[in-house]
Amino acid sequence: MKRQLILLLLAGLPLLGCGPSGPSNVSVVTGLVTVDGKPADSATITFAPVPSGKSSFGRTDETGHYHLVYTTDIQGALIGEHTVTIANEPPPGQPRPAVMVPRQYGKAGKLTASVAANQSNEIDFALSSKMK
Template sequence: MPETGQVEGIVTMDGAPLANVSIIFQPQDDPNARASMGVSDEQGHYSLSYHTDKQGALIGSHKVSVTTPTDAPDPSGQAKEPIPAKYNSKTELVVEVTAGSNDILLELTSK
Protein backbone atom coordinates (compact mmCIF):
# COMPACT_ATOMS: atom_id res chain seq x y z
CA MET A 1 0.00 0.00 0.00
CA PRO A 2 1.26 3.51 -0.78
CA GLU A 3 1.91 6.03 1.98
CA THR A 4 -1.10 8.00 3.16
CA GLY A 5 -1.76 10.83 5.59
CA GLN A 6 -4.66 10.72 8.03
CA VAL A 7 -7.31 13.22 6.91
CA GLU A 8 -10.27 14.57 8.84
CA GLY A 9 -11.99 17.89 9.22
CA ILE A 10 -15.22 19.84 9.05
CA VAL A 11 -17.20 20.79 5.93
CA THR A 12 -19.45 23.86 6.06
CA MET A 13 -21.67 25.86 3.68
CA ASP A 14 -21.95 29.57 4.48
CA GLY A 15 -20.66 28.83 7.98
CA ALA A 16 -23.16 26.06 8.80
CA PRO A 17 -22.07 22.40 9.06
CA LEU A 18 -22.96 20.24 6.04
CA ALA A 19 -24.36 16.90 7.17
CA ASN A 20 -24.43 13.69 5.13
CA VAL A 21 -22.39 14.92 2.16
CA SER A 22 -19.81 12.86 0.29
CA ILE A 23 -16.25 14.17 0.24
CA ILE A 24 -13.83 12.80 -2.38
CA PHE A 25 -10.09 13.58 -2.54
CA GLN A 26 -8.70 12.72 -6.02
CA PRO A 27 -4.89 12.84 -6.37
CA GLN A 28 -3.87 15.49 -8.93
CA ASP A 29 -0.51 13.96 -9.86
CA ASP A 30 -2.09 10.71 -11.04
CA PRO A 31 -5.74 10.86 -12.17
CA ASN A 32 -5.77 7.04 -12.23
CA ALA A 33 -4.75 6.80 -8.58
CA ARG A 34 -7.31 5.65 -6.04
CA ALA A 35 -9.37 8.48 -4.56
CA SER A 36 -10.16 8.69 -0.84
CA MET A 37 -13.72 9.14 0.36
CA GLY A 38 -15.70 10.06 3.42
CA VAL A 39 -19.19 11.14 4.50
CA SER A 40 -19.86 13.96 6.93
CA ASP A 41 -21.82 13.48 10.13
CA GLU A 42 -24.49 15.80 11.59
CA GLN A 43 -21.80 18.27 12.77
CA GLY A 44 -20.11 18.32 9.34
CA HIS A 45 -17.17 16.21 10.59
CA TYR A 46 -15.59 13.80 8.10
CA SER A 47 -12.67 11.39 7.96
CA LEU A 48 -11.34 9.80 4.78
CA SER A 49 -10.78 6.16 3.87
CA TYR A 50 -8.28 5.20 1.19
CA HIS A 51 -9.11 1.49 1.18
CA THR A 52 -11.30 -0.79 3.28
CA ASP A 53 -8.41 -1.41 5.67
CA LYS A 54 -6.49 1.87 5.26
CA GLN A 55 -7.56 5.33 6.45
CA GLY A 56 -6.47 8.65 4.98
CA ALA A 57 -5.45 9.89 1.53
CA LEU A 58 -2.34 9.65 -0.62
CA ILE A 59 0.39 12.17 0.16
CA GLY A 60 0.29 15.12 -2.27
CA SER A 61 -2.10 17.52 -3.96
CA HIS A 62 -5.78 16.58 -4.33
CA LYS A 63 -8.82 17.96 -6.12
CA VAL A 64 -11.70 17.84 -3.65
CA SER A 65 -15.34 17.34 -4.57
CA VAL A 66 -18.29 17.63 -2.20
CA THR A 67 -21.66 16.21 -3.27
CA THR A 68 -25.04 15.52 -1.76
CA PRO A 69 -26.33 11.96 -2.19
CA THR A 70 -29.65 12.21 -4.04
CA ASP A 71 -32.46 9.71 -3.73
CA ALA A 72 -34.71 11.02 -6.51
CA PRO A 73 -33.93 13.04 -9.63
CA ASP A 74 -35.98 16.08 -10.56
CA PRO A 75 -38.65 15.70 -13.32
CA SER A 76 -36.08 16.27 -16.10
CA GLY A 77 -34.28 13.13 -14.95
CA GLN A 78 -31.33 15.14 -13.65
CA ALA A 79 -30.48 15.17 -9.98
CA LYS A 80 -30.52 18.67 -8.50
CA GLU A 81 -27.29 19.25 -6.60
CA PRO A 82 -27.65 21.95 -3.91
CA ILE A 83 -23.87 22.34 -3.66
CA PRO A 84 -22.44 24.64 -6.38
CA ALA A 85 -20.57 22.95 -9.26
CA LYS A 86 -17.34 24.73 -8.28
CA TYR A 87 -17.18 22.24 -5.38
CA ASN A 88 -18.06 19.04 -7.27
CA SER A 89 -18.43 18.49 -11.04
CA LYS A 90 -16.25 21.57 -11.78
CA THR A 91 -14.36 21.64 -8.51
CA GLU A 92 -11.92 24.43 -7.82
CA LEU A 93 -10.99 23.03 -4.40
CA VAL A 94 -7.39 21.84 -4.14
CA VAL A 95 -5.74 20.75 -0.90
CA GLU A 96 -2.38 19.31 0.08
CA VAL A 97 -2.17 16.09 2.13
CA THR A 98 1.02 15.56 4.11
CA ALA A 99 2.38 12.59 6.06
CA GLY A 100 0.89 12.27 9.53
CA SER A 101 -2.34 13.91 10.64
CA ASN A 102 -4.18 16.45 8.45
CA ASP A 103 -7.08 18.54 9.81
CA ILE A 104 -8.65 20.08 6.69
CA LEU A 105 -11.49 22.57 7.01
CA LEU A 106 -13.63 22.80 3.86
CA GLU A 107 -15.46 26.14 3.93
CA LEU A 108 -17.93 26.30 1.03
CA THR A 109 -20.13 29.23 0.02
CA SER A 110 -23.44 29.06 -1.82
CA LYS A 111 -22.61 32.14 -3.92
Protein backbone atom coordinates in the same frame (compact mmCIF):
# COMPACT_ATOMS: atom_id res chain seq x y z
CA MET B 1 11.07 -27.98 14.29
CA LYS B 2 13.40 -25.07 15.06
CA ARG B 3 13.97 -24.48 11.33
CA GLN B 4 10.21 -24.44 10.66
CA LEU B 5 9.69 -21.86 13.41
CA ILE B 6 12.38 -19.60 11.95
CA LEU B 7 10.88 -19.90 8.45
CA LEU B 8 7.44 -19.07 9.83
CA LEU B 9 8.77 -15.97 11.60
CA LEU B 10 10.64 -14.82 8.48
CA ALA B 11 7.51 -15.29 6.36
CA GLY B 12 5.66 -12.87 8.67
CA LEU B 13 8.23 -10.06 8.44
CA PRO B 14 6.74 -8.42 5.32
CA LEU B 15 3.51 -7.93 7.25
CA LEU B 16 5.22 -5.67 9.77
CA GLY B 17 4.67 -2.02 8.97
CA CYS B 18 1.26 -2.63 7.46
CA GLY B 19 -0.53 -2.44 10.78
CA PRO B 20 -3.15 0.08 11.86
CA SER B 21 -1.12 3.06 10.69
CA GLY B 22 -1.27 1.81 7.08
CA PRO B 23 1.28 2.24 4.33
CA SER B 24 3.86 5.02 4.54
CA ASN B 25 2.46 6.89 1.51
CA VAL B 26 -0.97 7.46 3.18
CA SER B 27 -1.79 9.94 5.97
CA VAL B 28 -4.95 10.32 8.05
CA VAL B 29 -7.29 13.09 6.82
CA THR B 30 -10.24 14.53 8.75
CA GLY B 31 -12.02 17.85 8.70
CA LEU B 32 -15.18 19.90 8.67
CA VAL B 33 -17.35 20.98 5.74
CA THR B 34 -19.55 24.05 6.17
CA VAL B 35 -21.71 26.07 3.80
CA ASP B 36 -22.16 29.71 4.83
CA GLY B 37 -20.99 28.72 8.33
CA LYS B 38 -23.49 25.84 8.73
CA PRO B 39 -22.40 22.17 8.84
CA ALA B 40 -22.97 20.29 5.59
CA ASP B 41 -24.55 16.97 6.53
CA SER B 42 -24.65 13.88 4.31
CA ALA B 43 -22.04 15.24 1.89
CA THR B 44 -19.71 12.95 -0.03
CA ILE B 45 -16.13 14.20 -0.21
CA THR B 46 -13.55 12.83 -2.65
CA PHE B 47 -9.78 13.46 -2.71
CA ALA B 48 -8.30 12.57 -6.13
CA PRO B 49 -4.47 12.63 -6.27
CA VAL B 50 -2.82 14.89 -8.86
CA PRO B 51 -1.80 13.84 -11.48
CA SER B 52 -3.15 10.34 -10.79
CA GLY B 53 -3.60 7.66 -8.16
CA LYS B 54 -6.24 5.95 -6.03
CA SER B 55 -8.85 8.36 -4.67
CA SER B 56 -10.05 8.48 -1.06
CA PHE B 57 -13.64 9.03 0.02
CA GLY B 58 -15.58 10.20 3.05
CA ARG B 59 -19.03 11.31 4.15
CA THR B 60 -19.95 14.13 6.50
CA ASP B 61 -22.03 13.47 9.57
CA GLU B 62 -24.78 15.77 10.91
CA THR B 63 -22.09 18.09 12.37
CA GLY B 64 -20.26 18.40 9.02
CA HIS B 65 -17.24 16.33 10.13
CA TYR B 66 -15.66 13.74 7.84
CA HIS B 67 -12.77 11.28 7.75
CA LEU B 68 -11.33 9.82 4.57
CA VAL B 69 -11.01 6.14 3.76
CA TYR B 70 -8.31 4.94 1.34
CA THR B 71 -9.35 1.27 1.42
CA THR B 72 -11.69 -0.68 3.66
CA ASP B 73 -8.74 -1.31 6.00
CA ILE B 74 -6.76 1.94 5.62
CA GLN B 75 -7.88 5.40 6.78
CA GLY B 76 -6.64 8.53 4.99
CA ALA B 77 -5.40 9.66 1.58
CA LEU B 78 -2.23 9.48 -0.48
CA ILE B 79 0.40 12.06 0.46
CA GLY B 80 0.54 15.01 -1.95
CA GLU B 81 -1.76 17.31 -3.91
CA HIS B 82 -5.41 16.45 -4.57
CA THR B 83 -8.41 17.83 -6.39
CA VAL B 84 -11.41 17.72 -4.08
CA THR B 85 -15.09 17.36 -4.89
CA ILE B 86 -17.92 17.74 -2.37
CA ALA B 87 -21.59 17.06 -3.09
CA ASN B 88 -24.71 16.05 -1.19
CA GLU B 89 -27.33 15.61 -3.87
CA PRO B 90 -29.84 13.11 -2.44
CA PRO B 91 -31.03 10.22 -4.60
CA PRO B 92 -34.62 10.54 -5.87
CA GLY B 93 -37.12 9.89 -3.10
CA GLN B 94 -34.61 10.53 -0.30
CA PRO B 95 -34.94 13.48 2.11
CA ARG B 96 -32.97 16.58 1.25
CA PRO B 97 -30.05 17.42 3.61
CA ALA B 98 -30.61 20.43 5.88
CA VAL B 99 -27.64 22.28 4.33
CA MET B 100 -27.08 21.77 0.61
CA VAL B 101 -23.59 21.95 -0.90
CA PRO B 102 -23.74 24.14 -4.03
CA ARG B 103 -23.26 22.11 -7.24
CA GLN B 104 -20.14 24.06 -8.18
CA TYR B 105 -18.16 22.18 -5.50
CA GLY B 106 -19.05 18.82 -7.04
CA LYS B 107 -16.92 19.67 -10.09
CA ALA B 108 -13.22 18.78 -10.23
CA GLY B 109 -10.90 21.76 -10.17
CA LYS B 110 -12.94 23.99 -7.85
CA LEU B 111 -11.24 22.78 -4.64
CA THR B 112 -7.74 21.48 -3.89
CA ALA B 113 -5.95 20.17 -0.81
CA SER B 114 -2.48 19.03 0.17
CA VAL B 115 -2.00 15.93 2.34
CA ALA B 116 1.20 16.03 4.40
CA ALA B 117 3.31 13.02 5.37
CA ASN B 118 3.73 11.61 8.88
CA GLN B 119 0.88 13.48 10.52
CA SER B 120 -2.86 13.67 10.88
CA ASN B 121 -4.20 16.25 8.45
CA GLU B 122 -7.20 18.33 9.50
CA ILE B 123 -8.50 19.93 6.32
CA ASP B 124 -11.62 22.08 6.63
CA PHE B 125 -13.71 23.43 3.77
CA ALA B 126 -15.69 26.64 4.41
CA LEU B 127 -17.90 26.78 1.32
CA SER B 128 -20.10 29.63 0.15
CA SER B 129 -23.49 29.44 -1.52
CA LYS B 130 -22.62 32.61 -3.46
CA MET B 131 -21.50 31.90 -7.02
CA LYS B 132 -17.84 32.68 -7.71
